[in-house]
Amino acid sequence: MSFNNLDQLYRSVIMDHYKKPRNKGSLDEGSVTIDMNNPTCGDRIHLTLNIKNGIVEDAKFDGEGCSISMSSASMMTEAIKGKNIDDALKYAEVFSQMMLGEEVDEDIIDELGDVAALQGVSKFPARIKCATLAWKAMEKGVQNESK
């Protein structure tokens, strides 16, 4: 058995978010609700966002999935809370670049906090969809709201 390569994927910060998810649940007065699933594997997310005056005031998620999809959702809600919607959309774009293994702005990575721990997912092509589910849901919700 070898686990060395796996340590690139499963960092302890990821497992921490998986086992103790932040912002888990559903907002009662969420202004935006998004349900998204990954039809090939069954992962699903229910995301509620409270957006006021262009600011994401609160975000909560619920759902089922693997450690990568659920920790990514937990980290995403932490990263966007209190940010304006332009920043939130920029983060989604940067996250998608990160998953493609492209070079990304180090300053933005710093702003994203724990999210940086997910960089190793790009080396596991089959798992990229797990990591991006929550971000795609957020992007859709914010875009609907800003229309």
Place this chain on the structure above:
Amino acid sequence: MNEIRKQFPILNQEVNGHPLVYLDSAATSQKPIQVLEVIKRYYDFDNSNVHRGVHTLGNRATDSYEGAREKIRKFINANSTKEIIYTRGTTTSINTVAFAYGRQNVEEGDEIVISYMEHHSNLIPWQQLAKEKKAVLKYFDLESDGTITLETVRNTITDKTKIVAITMASNVLGTINPIKEIAAIAHEHGAIIVVDAAQAAPHMPIDVQDLNVDFLGFSGHKMCGPTGIGVLYGKEKLLEEMEPIEFGGEMIDFVDLYDSTWKELPWKFEGGTPNIAGAIGLGAAIDFLTEIGIENIANHEHELVEYALNEMEKIGGISIYGPRDPKQRCGLITFNLEGVHPHDLATVLDMNGIAIRAGHHCAQPLMKWLTCTATARASFYMYNTKEDIDRLVEGLRGAKEYFNDVF
């Protein structure tokens, strides 16, 4: 066993630094050299279109293509090659029945009965037909061990039932269904039975006359053949009464400006240039399976399942779905390991060279019944060994430790 493994060159490789253990044959099986060589030989020497050439290559291609049909007929003991229709796979086979037979014979208020353990390929065509015809779609309930009792079958099928569609072996639970008995009950009520044999044809003997089924479909790629070729068996009388659903070349008899007539069976259902190499490859796969003996394959898999069930239970924290009796199930085990999501488990095993399936296995209603969104599945074939299962068990122990203790 080593002799059989040698026939599968793909198995002799390292994946992520470990010798490959392939436990995903229920998704698609590997292909032996014999099959690969027959396909190559066809393209190297005989490639030509079928049923039209006067030239020698055309005759050779046609002889091989039709020769494979006879092998398939014999393999499932159909009465005639008129009853063997080449398709793209099980999905196309079932869609053909739903839309050629179903549209002609199902009316508003009629019932179509399926089960919770159907693969989407034997579920969605019936959902669509039921919606189109305003027919009622009904399900056989499952017992807690994932089996269907004949009492349930008797209580569900009524005189309004026109079609019963059911899998012979479940791709998730592994359950082997009593097809012969279900067919008899369906017939008592004047219904026909359609059987999804995608997981059965590669692993157990099938005699369509003994089972007395009306339609039965399977896929070549799960039984050592190539992808893109499958079979629809149908009783000749029913096929004769059905209109084709694909129209064009190959399937016509006379074509006039405003009307046309169809070729005789089986060709009226084979519009367009067929998958000739695929059919010939499937014929070679059937030769290969027959040479080993389908009974021997079934026995080998039962032994592996029994061994795997015992070894996996020793790990602790493993939930296994489906019947406990290895004799009641085909060569696959669907399970969950406590504290480790199936996707994470599949990644950990993959990094150790072990290929398993994780997800909903194209059976979402069944996942709901199991009250889980995803499961892991290890599936076996004639080339798997007890050593493969030992590697799996070692991997499961490692994954359990990694996720529960390291973090």
